[in-house]
Amino acid sequence: MTSLPIMIDAAFDSGNIEVLAIDGTCARLAIRKDNLSDFYQWFHFRVAGARGRELELKITGLNASAYPDGWTDYRAVVSEDREYWGRAETAFDTHEDGGTLTIRYRPQGDLAWFAYFTPFSWERHQDLVAQTALADGVEHRVLGHSLDGRSIDCLEMGEGPRQVWLMARQHPGESMAEWWMEGALDRLTDPADPVARKLRRLCRFHVVPNANPDGSVRGHLRTNAAGANLNREWESPTAERSPEVLAIRSAMDANGAEFVMDVHGDEAIPAVFLAGYEGIPSWSDARQAGFDRYAAILQRRTPDFQTRLGYAVASPGKANMTMATNQLAERFGAVTMTLEMPFKDNIDLPCAAQGWSGERSAQMGRDCLGALLEWLES
Numbered sequence: 459m460t461s462l463p464i465m466i467d468a469a470f471d472s473g474n475i476e477v478l479a480i481d482g483t484c485a486r487l488a489i490r491k492d493n494l495s496d497f498y499q500w501f502h503f504r505v506a507g508a509r510g511r512e513l514e515l516k517i518t519g520l521n522a523s524a525y526p527d528g529w530t531d532y533r534a535v536v537s538e539d540r541e542y543w544g545r546a547e548t549a550f551d552t553h554e555d556g557g558t559l560t561i562r563y564r565p566q567g568d569l570a571w572f573a574y575f576t577p578f579s580w581e582r583h584q585d586l587v588a589q590t591a592l593a594d595g596v597e598h599r600v601l602g603h604s605l606d607g608r609s610i611d612c613l614e615m616g617e618g619p620r621q622v623w624l625m626a627r628q629h630p631g632e633s634m635a636e637w638w639m640e641g642a643l644d645r646l647t648d649p650a651d652p653v654a655r656k657l658r659r660l661c662r663f664h665v666v667p668n669a670n671p672d673g674s675v676r677g678h679l680r681t682n683a684a685g686a687n688l689n690r691e692w693e694s695p696t697a698e699r700s701p702e703v704l705a706i707r708s709a710m711d712a713n714g715a716e717f718v719m720d721v722h723g724d725e726a727i728p729a730v731f732l733a734g735y736e737g738i739p740s741w742s743d744a745r746q747a748g749f750d751r752y753a754a755i756l757q758r759r760t761p762d763f764q765t766r767l768g769y770a771v772a773s774p775g776k777a778n779m780t781m782a783t784n785q786l787a788e789r790f791g792a793v794t795m796t797l798e799m800p801f802k803d804n805i806d807l808p809c810a811a812q813g814w815s816g817e818r819s820a821q822m823g824r825d826c827l828g829a830l831l832e833w834l835e836s
Contacts, residue, residue: 602705641820737772
């Protein structure tokens, strides 16, 4: 039985891999590009017939992937029960077969699932929406539909005048963003949590847990069904190309926005950090102070957040206005920010077993809400 070759498939929610060759327990693989796009980096596949056998899985052609710097010091996530996701032994060789990521793992059982990061399935999204919608004081509304007909869910709560928007997974392969949402919504709906009670007294929350459901289900890294990078559609979204952004921005226009957090993941930088709206036409020192104050509060509240590593700051007048954080800061005069979490690990607080994980992403969601309350009260 053990002499039979392993079997590999990805025909499931968020699955992505192409099998080029299998020889016993060794496989040569490639990642499928996003539909109508050249982006590729997300993978998610299952290996069968693997009990007690040393697997060698080689994902090739990665020098041309969306973020080739993301493969250095990266370790693939692996699970045998699809509940606990650890990290597998992983190495990247830029000179082998156009850039090859080699994953080695010996499963205890017959099946093992491998992914770029801990998946957050469409079914789990449905559970998150259903459970949250049943909480006291929560209202659910559908802002619109994706090109494949999936709902853009928005969960609303709170009686206060401050309009707060939280959204995640514009880039669908950044699944840590919806794990963040699970933690944030768990805290916001906890009737025993004093931070949540105070936040809901001060604010009206509009929470979009998954802004790109089509890309999530299709196994895309960065785009929707039409190959559109949604975080480059905020200046002029259209129903034909980016109905997801059009629906969310229209709801923001109707309700207003004072504070916006857009949650993402970064392939290369091994840290949690914020990106702001420097470079927008209306930028000023006074407006920047609101962003800087939130970052300082979050850094003090959790050692998983830092301000040392991050993106280069845009020069005056040079902000990319197609991005949500910049467009919404200019459009509403809001304090807006992009929260980035790593695909790799937190370099300051590494975890050998899991690296950065869904669990830590959820905790970051809780911590960000604690920082928001302090920011509002100060």
